[in-house]
Amino acid sequence: MKRMQDWTWVLLRALGSVVILFALTRILGKKQISQLTFFEYVTGITLGEITGYLSTDIENNYFHGLVAMSVWFFLPFIAELLTLRSKKLREWFEGKGxxxxxxxxxxxxxxxxERYTADELLEQLRTKSVFRVADVEFAMLESSxxxxxxxxxxxxxLTPANMGIQVAPEExxxxxxMDGNIMDEPLSTIGLNRGWxxxxxxKIGIPLENVFLGQVDALKQLYxxxxxxxxxxxxPQNKAVLMATLKKCAADLELYALSVQNPEAKVMxxxxSERMSKVAKDMVPLLTR
Incomplete structure (x- = not known):
């Protein structure tokens, strides 16, 4: 009977500790699960250790463990608020590059x-697709x-800007x-519906059940x-068809200009035709990428 009570008590302590740790981590922010500074690293380890002891050490007072967790929560939380206003404190707590x-x-x-070896430096450069140190203008080891x-x-x-090429904004x-199921909210966001x-x-002869993932771009093209x-x-051929249509309109207008006898109509x-050709040229960055 006592074993059953101990097992139940450990279960309840563990569940309570997990809930509390999850809540505290959420409040401390996303930095706790990304690149950690020294202070955040120590805080994360300590909170995890305290949670482990709270879950299994039924001999110790549960309330005392909660007090310890509170201290290790409020200290980094207050330090984070202070570092938001002071560069010196940020450098002291988080270090600098x-x-x-x-x-x-x-x-x-x-x-x-920084107790950093040449091998470690070269390894980090390779992760950035850099294999020659001489190619690097500047490299900084961040505090993270x-x-x-x-x-x-x-x-x-080389980028389009280097070549003077105008490109359309990416949306x-x-x-x-997703997983063969239609997502109604994204559809309505771009003004479409299930019927579309x-x-x-x-059009492409694919049943919905065979689609693992489907995405629609800014030009309403389905991938x-x-x-x-x-x-x-x-x-999808929407872009190509639209570009071909614009060019055809420009060519037809030029043909009309050559075949018509009325001087005013010829000029018009x-x-x-020139305006339509300019529109097609302006649309190249949007329709040919």
């Missing part, structure tokens, strides 16, 4: 200061332990099908990933 590479040269003294890397200008990836696609979705699936990976799904059709 250390420059380890400058203008392609490794700063050995700073590496020694992550390495931030800035490549030299000539080694940075977040909406996931409208079923019509699009019929699907199927459970059956052997099936090939045709790519020619002007409309």
């Amino acid at each position: 250390t420059i380890v590479i400058k203008e392609g040269k490794i700063l050995e003294d700073n590496l020694k200061k 332990g992550d390495l931030s890397v800035l490549l030299k200008k000539e080694n940075q990836p 977040e696609p909406q996931t409208v099908i 979705l079923h019509t699009e699936l019929e 699907v990933d199927l459970y059956d990976d052997q099936l090939n799904v045709p790519e 059709y020619g002007d409309c």
